[in-house]
Amino acid sequence: MAETPVSFMVGTYIVLAVFFIVDLFILGRRPHVPSTRECVQHIAFFVAMALIFGGLIWWVAGSKPAIEFYSGWLTEYSLSIDNLFVFVIIMSNFAVPKKLQKFVLSVGITIALVLRGLFILVGAALVQRFTWVFFIFGAFLIYTAVKVARGEDDDEEFHENALIRMLRKVSHITNEYDGERLRVTKDGVKYWTPMLFVFLTIGTTDVMFAFDSIPAIFGLTKDPFIVFTSNVFALLGLQQLYFLLGALLDKLVYLPVGLSVVLGFIGVKLILEALHGNTLPFINHGQPLTMVPEVPTWMSLAAIVLAIGLSALFSVLKMRSLEKRRP
Numbered sequence: 001m002a003e004t005p006v007s008f009m010v011g012t013y014i015v016l017a018v019f020f021i022v023d024l025f026i027l028g029r030r031p032h033v034p035s036t037r038e039c040v041q042h043i044a045f046f047v048a049m050a051l052i053f054g055g056l057i058w059w060v061a062g063s064k065p066a067i068e069f070y071s072g073w074l075t076e077y078s079l080s081i082d083n084l085f086v087f088v089i090i091m092s093n094f095a096v097p098k099k100l101q102k103f104v105l106s107v108g109i110t111i112a113l114v115l116r117g118l119f120i121l122v123g124a125a126l127v128q129r130f131t132w133v134f135f136i137f138g139a140f141l142i143y144t145a146v147k148v149a150r151g152e153d154d155d156e157e158f159h160e161n162a163l164i165r166m167l168r169k170v171s172h173i174t175n176e177y178d179g180e181r182l183r184v185t186k187d188g189v190k191y192w193t194p195m196l197f198v199f200l201t202i203g204t205t206d207v208m209f210a211f212d213s214i215p216a217i218f219g220l221t222k223d224p225f226i227v228f229t230s231n232v233f234a235l236l237g238l239q240q241l242y243f244l245l246g247a248l249l250d251k252l253v254y255l256p257v258g259l260s261v262v263l264g265f266i267g268v269k270l271i272l273e274a275l276h277g278n279t280l281p282f283i284n285h286g287q288p289l290t291m292v293p294e295v296p297t298w299m300s301l302a303a304i305v306l307a308i309g310l311s312a313l314f315s316v317l318k319m320r321s322l323e324k325r326r327p
Contacts, residue, residue, distance in 0.1 A: 054066050111202065124224040138271035
C-alpha cells in the first residue's frame with residue numbers, strides 16, 4: 001500500500017476549502033428556501049465528489065485507505081442525517097424564519113467543522129501515543145449504540161442549556177429577528193436577538209455530535225487525513241439535505257436502529273483492536289492477544305452499507321404501508 005502523496009493532500013485541502021466556502025459562504029449567504037430541485041442537484045454533486053475522491057485515493061494510495069474513506073464518509077453522513085433531527089427541533093423552538101434557516105445552518109456547520117477539526121487533532125495525538133484509548137472509545141460507542149437502540153437518545157423536546165438560561169436573566173433580549181443581526185438598538189437600549197441563542201444552541205449541540213462522530217471514525221481509520229476528509233464531505237451539502245428531508249425525518253423510523261448497529265459494530269471493532277495490540281498485565285501474562293481476530297476494512301464497509309441501507313429500506317416500506325392504510 002502506497003502512502004498518500006503530500007501533493008495530493010495539499011490539493012485536496014485546497015479543493016475542499018473552495019467547496020466549503022462556496023457551499024456555506026456564497027450559496028449559504030443567500031437567505032432563501034431552496035427548491036427541491038436545487039437541493040437534489042446540490043446533494044448529488046457532493047455525493048458524486050465524495051465517490052470520485054474515494055476513487056482518487058484508491059488510485060494514488062491503494063484500496064485500504066479508499067475503503068476506509070468510504071466507510072468513514074458513510075458513517076459520518078449517517079450520523080449527520082441523525083443530527084438533522086436536533087436541528088429541526090432547534091429551528092422550531094426558536095421559531096427561525098424559513099428564509100433565515102439556510103444561513104443559520106451554514107454557521108452551525110462551520111462551527112461543527114472547527115470543533116471536529118480540534119477533536120481530530122486531539123484524537124490523533126491520543127491514538128498515536130496511547131493505543132489503550134481504543135478501549136475507552138469502544139466502550140463509549142457501545143454505550144451510545146445501546147442508548148440509540150433504546151430510544152434514549154431521541155430529542156422529542158428541546159431544553160435550553162444553562163448558558164442560555166443565564167443569558168436570558170442578565171441580558172436584554174428581543175423576541176423578534178432582525179435578519180441575520182445578533183444585536184439591535186431600540187429606544188437607545190441594545191438588545192440581543194434570538195439569533196444569538198440559536199447559534200449558541202447549535203454550537204453546543206455540535207460539541208455533543210463530535211463526541212459521537214470522532215470515536216466512530218477513529219474506529220475505522222487512524223489516518224488523520226482520511227478522518228478529516230470524511231467529516232468534511234459528510235458536512236458538505238448538509239443545508240440542502242436539511243430542507244430536502246425536513247418533512248421526512250420523522251418517517252425515517254428505523255434510522256436510529258441502523259445507526260446503533262453501526263456504532264455498536266465499530267465499538268466492538270475498536271475493543272478487538274485494542275486487545276490485539278495492547279499489553280494487559282492481567283491477561284495473557286502481559287502479552288498482546290495476537291489470537292484476537294481483527295476486523296478487515298472491507299467488512300467494516302459492508303456492515304455499514306448493510307445496516308444503513310436496510311434501515312432506510314425498511315423505513316420506506318413502513319412509510320408506504322402506513323400511507324396505504326390511510327382512508
